[in-house]
Amino acid sequence: MADFDGVDFLLLDEELGEEERLARDSVRAFVDAEFVPLIQEHVRQDGSFPMELVPKLGALGVLGANLHGYGCAGMGSVAYGLVMQELERGDSGLRSFASVQGALCMYPIFTYGNDAQKERWLPQMASGEAIGCFGLTEPDFGSFAQGMRTKAECSGDRWVLNGSKRWITNGSLADVAVIWAQTEEGVRGFLVEKGTPGFEARDIKGKFSLRASVTSELYLQDVEVREEDRLPKAKGMKGPLSCLTQARYGIAWGAIGAAMACFDEVRQYTLERQVQGGPLAAKQLTQQKLADMLTEITKAQLLALRLGRLKDAGRLHHSMVSMAKRNNVDIALQIARAARDLLGANGIVDDYQSMRHMVNLETVRTYEGTHDIHTLILGEQITGMRAL
Numbered sequence: 001m002a003d004f005d006g007v008d009f010l011l012l013d014e015e016l017g018e019e020e021r022l023a024r025d026s027v028r029a030f031v032d033a034e035f036v037p038l039i040q041e042h043v044r045q046d047g048s049f050p051m052e053l054v055p056k057l058g059a060l061g062v063l064g065a066n067l068h069g070y071g072c073a074g075m076g077s078v079a080y081g082l083v084m085q086e087l088e089r090g091d092s093g094l095r096s097f098a099s100v101q102g103a104l105c106m107y108p109i110f111t112y113g114n115d116a117q118k119e120r121w122l123p124q125m126a127s128g129e130a131i132g133c134f135g136l137t138e139p140d141f142g143s144f145a146q147g148m149r150t151k152a153e154c155s156g157d158r159w160v161l162n163g164s165k166r167w168i169t170n171g172s173l174a175d176v177a178v179i180w181a182q183t184e185e186g187v188r189g190f191l192v193e194k195g196t197p198g199f200e201a202r203d204i205k206g207k208f209s210l211r212a213s214v215t216s217e218l219y220l221q222d223v224e225v226r227e228e229d230r231l232p233k234a235k236g237m238k239g240p241l242s243c244l245t246q247a248r249y250g251i252a253w254g255a256i257g258a259a260m261a262c263f264d265e266v267r268q269y270t271l272e273r274q275v276q277g278g279p280l281a282a283k284q285l286t287q288q289k290l291a292d293m294l295t296e297i298t299k300a301q302l303l304a305l306r307l308g309r310l311k312d313a314g315r316l317h318h319s320m321v322s323m324a325k326r327n328n329v330d331i332a333l334q335i336a337r338a339a340r341d342l343l344g345a346n347g348i349v350d351d352y353q354s355m356r357h358m359v360n361l362e363t364v365r366t367y368e369g370t371h372d373i374h375t376l377i378l379g380e381q382i383t384g385m386r387a388l
């Protein structure tokens with residue numbers, strides 16, 4: 001497969017700074033050289049992630065890339081977004097690994113942790129020596145996470161955690177889990193280390209989607225942690241929700257990467273594929289599909305770029321992120337489906353990537369706030385009324 005050259009119909013490259021282009025290009029080259037050759041084998045093994053790439057991801061600066069200090073790259077929001085785009089152009093599992101590590105685990109430690117927690121975890125997590133996961137969802141509470149049953153009870157200078165979490169990316173890989181639990185004072189976050197007695201992770205198998213990613217269930221039975229392992233500044237659902245806003249921002253960019261990969265693949269394919277005496281690309285119906293894909297990718301790029309500039313200016317509202325996550329994942333999924341269709345029978349084998357992106361995007365549509373939940377967030381922003 002030829003190296004990826006980008007999709008930039010409106011010459012948006014001209015809107016990017018040198019540092020932003022550099023971050024994108026270095027991750028693009030890494031994905032082509034190091035990740036693309038591995039993905040097929042990992043998808044064939046359900047729940048397998050190329051762990052040998054983790055130190056390289058650390059060295060590239062993509063883990064906690066938008067955080068400052070503690071060995072993090074300190075990138076601006078647009079550079080960070082472009083990094084997420086390029087990772088997901090490889091596979092949603094690769095971007096998910098980086099999103100969970102950075103936005104869902106390092107970000108809460110950075111934002112709500114004390115100095116000792118930051119010193120202990122952030123440098124190791126930035127380099128990829130330590131892996132984190134984020135435990136919010138439970139078997140019975142996904143969209144309505146505030147209903148969670150996992151409890152933390154205070155006993156002197158200790159906390160005792162009981163409950164379970166499900167659908168946790170990197171759960172069994174993680175050296176540290178950020179666990180959100182109910183306390184007498186509302187939801188609080190705790191850092192639970194691998195190997196703590198009573199804490200167990202079991203992988204979920206049989207996934208059609210996000211196969212090159214580890215997804216686990218976490219069990220907590222009388223798990224004791226110290227008061228020093230509680231995130232002191234996280235109070236209530238604002239804690240986990242603020243992490244989700246960070247991760248959703250990355251997804252809004254990442255989905256564009258998946259869409260670009262499918263568009264690029266199907267454009268090349270239709271130029272070469274001969275049907276009824278000519279290239280498939282010369283048919284009117286094909287051109288309409290390609291025109292729709294390019295238009296939607298370009299609109300998604302504009303949305304993401306504006307979001308990034310607003311984020312850096314401190315003017316981002318979480319409902320803006322909802323609009324971008326909702327739209328960009330939706331169009332990426334539609335593009336992946338249309339690309340799979342144009343590939344014909346070839347589209348159902350893993351020599352081609354569009355169907356892999358398509359099934360991955362089914363997860364991306366569900367996690368980090370489902371499509372419907374973002375519709376409701378926008379609905380509330382528009383009307384001032386929370387729909388039930």
Ligand SMILES: Cc1cc2nc3c(=O)[nH]c(=O)nc-3n(C[C@H](O)[C@H](O)[C@H](O)COP(=O)(O)OP(=O)(O)OC[C@H]3O[C@@H](n4cnc5c(N)ncnc54)[C@H](O)[C@@H]3O)c2cc1C
Nearest residue numbers: 134135136137142143167168169210363366367368370372
């Ligand atoms: C591969 C994968 C990785 C994941 N990784 C993580 C992770 O690392 N950490 C973590 O904490 N979680 C993770 N999740 C969980 C994910 O965030 C949840 O699956 C998601 O929040 C949806 O919850 P649910 O699956 O319980 O669906 P539900 O909340 O049961 O939703 C089912 C359907 O009902 C709709 N619905 C829900 N509420 C309403 C409403 N009020 N009105 C109208 N419709 C509604 C939804 O839109 C959806 O269509 C992951 C999930 C997957 C699949």
